[in-house]
Amino acid sequence: MTAAKKSKKTDMKNKSSKLSVSDQFHEEFEETPTWTAVITVLGYAILSLLGWLRDFLRNIGIENKKTSQDPNPKNFVPLYQSYECFYTRNLYTRIRDVFNQPIASVAGATVDVMERISDDFNWTFKFTGKKLPSINLGSYNYLGFAENSGPCSEQAIKSIEKYGLTTCSTRHELGTQKYMIELEDLMAKYLNVEDCIAFGMGFATNALNIPALAGKGDLILSDRLNHTSLILGARLSGAVIRTFNHNDIKDLEFQLRNAIIHGQPRTCRPWKKILIIVEGVYSMEGSLCKLPEIIEIKKKYKAYLYVDEAHSIGAIGSRGRGVVDYWNVDPDDIDIHMGTFTKSFGSAGGYIAGKKSLIDHIRIYTHSGCYSLSMSAPVVYQIISALSIIMGLDGTNDGQKRIQQLACNVRYFRRQLVDMGFIVYGNDNSPVVPVMIFMPAKIAAVNREMLKRGCAVVTVGFPATLLTESRVRFCISAGHTKEMLDHALKAMDEVGHLVSLRYSNRNHSRRWNELNRANYDNEYISC
Numbered sequence: 001m002t003a004a005k006k007s008k009k010t011d012m013k014n015k016s017s018k019l020s021v022s023d024q025f026h027e028e029f030e031e032t033p034t035w036t037a038v039i040t041v042l043g044y045a046i047l048s049l050l051g052w053l054r055d056f057l058r059n060i061g062i063e064n065k066k067t068s069q070d071p072n073p074k075n076f077v078p079l080y081q082s083y084e085c086f087y088t089r090n091l092y093t094r095i096r097d098v099f100n101q102p103i104a105s106v107a108g109a110t111v112d113v114m115e116r117i118s119d120d121f122n123w124t125f126k127f128t129g130k131k132l133p134s135i136n137l138g139s140y141n142y143l144g145f146a147e148n149s150g151p152c153s154e155q156a157i158k159s160i161e162k163y164g165l166t167t168c169s170t171r172h173e174l175g176t177q178k179y180m181i182e183l184e185d186l187m188a189k190y191l192n193v194e195d196c197i198a199f200g201m202g203f204a205t206n207a208l209n210i211p212a213l214a215g216k217g218d219l220i221l222s223d224r225l226n227h228t229s230l231i232l233g234a235r236l237s238g239a240v241i242r243t244f245n246h247n248d249i250k251d252l253e254f255q256l257r258n259a260i261i262h263g264q265p266r267t268c269r270p271w272k273k274i275l276i277i278v279e280g281v282y283s284m285e286g287s288l289c290k291l292p293e294i295i296e297i298k299k300k301y302k303a304y305l306y307v308d309e310a311h312s313i314g315a316i317g318s319r320g321r322g323v324v325d326y327w328n329v330d331p332d333d334i335d336i337h338m339g340t341f342t343k344s345f346g347s348a349g350g351y352i353a354g355k356k357s358l359i360d361h362i363r364i365y366t367h368s369g370c371y372s373l374s375m376s377a378p379v380v381y382q383i384i385s386a387l388s389i390i391m392g393l394d395g396t397n398d399g400q401k402r403i404q405q406l407a408c409n410v411r412y413f414r415r416q417l418v419d420m421g422f423i424v425y426g427n428d429n430s431p432v433v434p435v436m437i438f439m440p441a442k443i444a445a446v447n448r449e450m451l452k453r454g455c456a457v458v459t460v461g462f463p464a465t466l467l468t469e470s471r472v473r474f475c476i477s478a479g480h481t482k483e484m485l486d487h488a489l490k491a492m493d494e495v496g497h498l499v500s501l502r503y504s505n506r507n508h509s510r511r512w513n514e515l516n517r518a519n520y521d522n523e524y525i526s527c
Contacts, residue, residue, distance in 0.1 A: 027287050027427045028418070032438065032468055033503055040438050040468045044091075047440060051090030087463075091440070096122040098447035098459060104131050106148045109479030111136040113456050134451060135484045137474045138458035142315040142431050143402045144479030145346030145386045151394065152346065152385040156378040163377035179380045186387050187351055191321065192331045195360075196353035199368050200375045202310060202340030203229045205350030208368035210277075211237040212361070213306070213336065217272040219259050221252065221303075223289070225282050230308060234277065240265070246285070249293045252276070256301045274303040280312030280323035284465065284473070286426020286434050288316070291327045295334070306336040314344025315431045320390050320403045326429070347382040349375050406431060406478040408527035409485060413476055416489050416520060421502035421509020425471070433474040435492070437501055445499045446472050453491035482524055 032040075057063040097118060105112040112131040118124060145152055159179070180198065188196040199205045210233030214220055218239040222230065225246045234241045242259070245251040256274065263269050276298055278289045289307070298305045309322040317325025322339065324331050331337070337353040352362060363369060390399035410431050417424050423436040437446055440461060447459040450472075461470035474488075493512035496502055502509040 027425075028423075029285075029287075029425055030423045030436075030504060030506060032436070033505070036438050036503055037468045040440070040470075043440050044462070044467060047091050047094075051086060054090060055086070093122050095440075095444035095447075097125070098444050101456070103456075106146055107136060107139040107141060108146045108148075109136060109141070109144060109477055109481070109484060110134065111139070111456055113451065132451065132454075134454050134456040135480070135488055136456050136477075137488055138456055139477070140311065140343035140475055141346060141477045141479060142311075142344045142406055142475070143320070143346075143386070143390070143399075144405075144477050145344070145382075145389075146479075147346070151389065152382050155381040155385040159377035159381040179377055179384070180374055183375075183380050183384055183387075184351075186384060186391075188353055190387055190391055191324075191337055191353050193337060193353045193355070195356040195358075196351050197359050197362055197366075197369070198341075198349055198351045198375060198380075200349050200373060200379075201368075202342050202348070202350035204368045205338060205340065205352060206230050206308065207232045207236065209338075209352055209362060209366050210234055210306070211367070212365040213237070214239040214273065214275050217264065217269075219271045219274045220277060221255055221259075221274065222277045223247070223279065223282075225285060226277060226279060227283065227308065227310070230277055230279075239275070246282075247287060247290055249290055249297060252294070253297050253301075256297065256303060260301060274301070275306055276303050277306045278308070280307055280309040281316060281427075281430055281432060283311050283432055284434065284460065284471075286430040286432040286473075288312070288323055288326065288427045288430060291323050291329055295329060299333075304335040305333070306338065307334050309337065309339040310350075311343060311432060313339040314390060314403075315406060316429065318403070320344070320399070341379075341383045345383045345386040347386070348379050349383070402478040404527070406476065408524060409476050409478065409480050411527065412482070412520060412524050413474070413485050413489065416512070416515060417492065418504070419510060419515055420489075420493055420496065420512060421504045422492075422496060423504045431476045433476060434471040435474065435501070436469065436471050436503065437499075438468060438470055438503070440470065442499050442501070443470050446495055446501070449495045449498060450491055453487075453494065455488050455491045 054063060097116070102114045102116070103111050104114050111134055113134050115128045115130040115132055116125040117128060118126070139146065147153060163179070184196045184198055187198065188194065199209075206227070206229035210220075210230070214234075214237040216238045218237070220234045220237065220239045220241045222234055222241060222243050223246055224243045242255055244255050259271060259274060264271060276294065278294060280291075281288055291307070294305065297303075307323065309324075312322040312326070314320045314322070316322055319325050324334060324337075335354060336358065338350065340350040341347040342349070352359070388394045389396070390403070392399055407429065410429060410433070414424060414428060414433055417433065417435060425434040425436065426432060437443065437459070443459045443461045447457060450457045457472050457474065459470070459472045465471060490512050497511070
């Protein structure tokens, strides 16, 4: 009876823990309304037809050519895909002014956007000399460390005085060794792992280090929505790549089980190793990986786990240690911790962390370390200073305040967008907040109208997303004040009404001024 009671209690505990995980993991991915999808596809079809008509007019000399119609030289294998050129020429160029907008300030909570005009339909631009002060809702400045004053910039300046701006070819040379080892040791301590290695470029950290971890005879199981750097790294490795549906644990287990049963193609030999690659926060969807369940599957099938925390390190969890902290899992359960310094730390570069044997292996075999320079002193000291603040080593609680402020801003901003009737993707705690706009014409309209109202935003469309899933992607920062967020929400309310963005069927859409302001204000204060 006692044993039975004990087993019953443990079952109940397991059930309650599972419930708590599912309760914590609340994400919205409302389906595209059918009529919206139809109109969106129709819009692309009409734009394509107009594009073909304009190409015909260019060929017969009625319309002037701005660029070469055929960039592929004769008798050569095509360098570019024909549709890629067609899309750039006839669709992308129409709204080119809303992309790659230059700025004339630090990319902090506010930013100065340089005004530019075009008199040839966005083929070329001219600067007017005017700067547009805007609330920056497009940079990954999650903890607000992108500042031109304060402790981080002071340390960066001091490091220039001491070391200069030069870099050394290896981390073992005199000047580089000191601060690079200091950074790597501090990062390992922060992540609670044995060792860490830092690199000068975040993209290359994935693209050039995955080939050092996997190769011929290995299998990589990659989430379907993984970043391009992860996809490139997997391809360069020479391993067999299979994808599983985004955040679909059942599909992941199905793929793993099949891989183990059938083995390698043709030979049916067992795989040398199986590597699961996921992201902490997915930058286009705003979703979080289901880390506890992935770890459970990984252990069950004796696979390795690679977690890219580029958008989650510093931005998620009570101590800012990413999804590992958010889900409160043991860091040793993740074989390869990867992250970047370009977002929450306001600097540049990336890192890989884990067991010392893993890091020693990477130091020897990585192309990223052998064929590149180490990081310069100002870049490193910006990261060290930010890390010290986050960890509380500076003797203040400024780091904890920033983490709490970010979490508060995210919940405040997300909830009001949902209550206003917008389709908002992602996890409730994700600092990446995608709002669906769907139609191609609205990509430019939303961007231009938000800029008019003093908000710099990023709009994304095909081919970066699916054809029917264009979106405006807000990136929330701890540097944003409540007044800034209110201004952005009011602007989004006006733009949403102007171009009809309230697609959600789940909530009765209300205007910003119709919402119960007192409730939101009280929640913000209590947060």
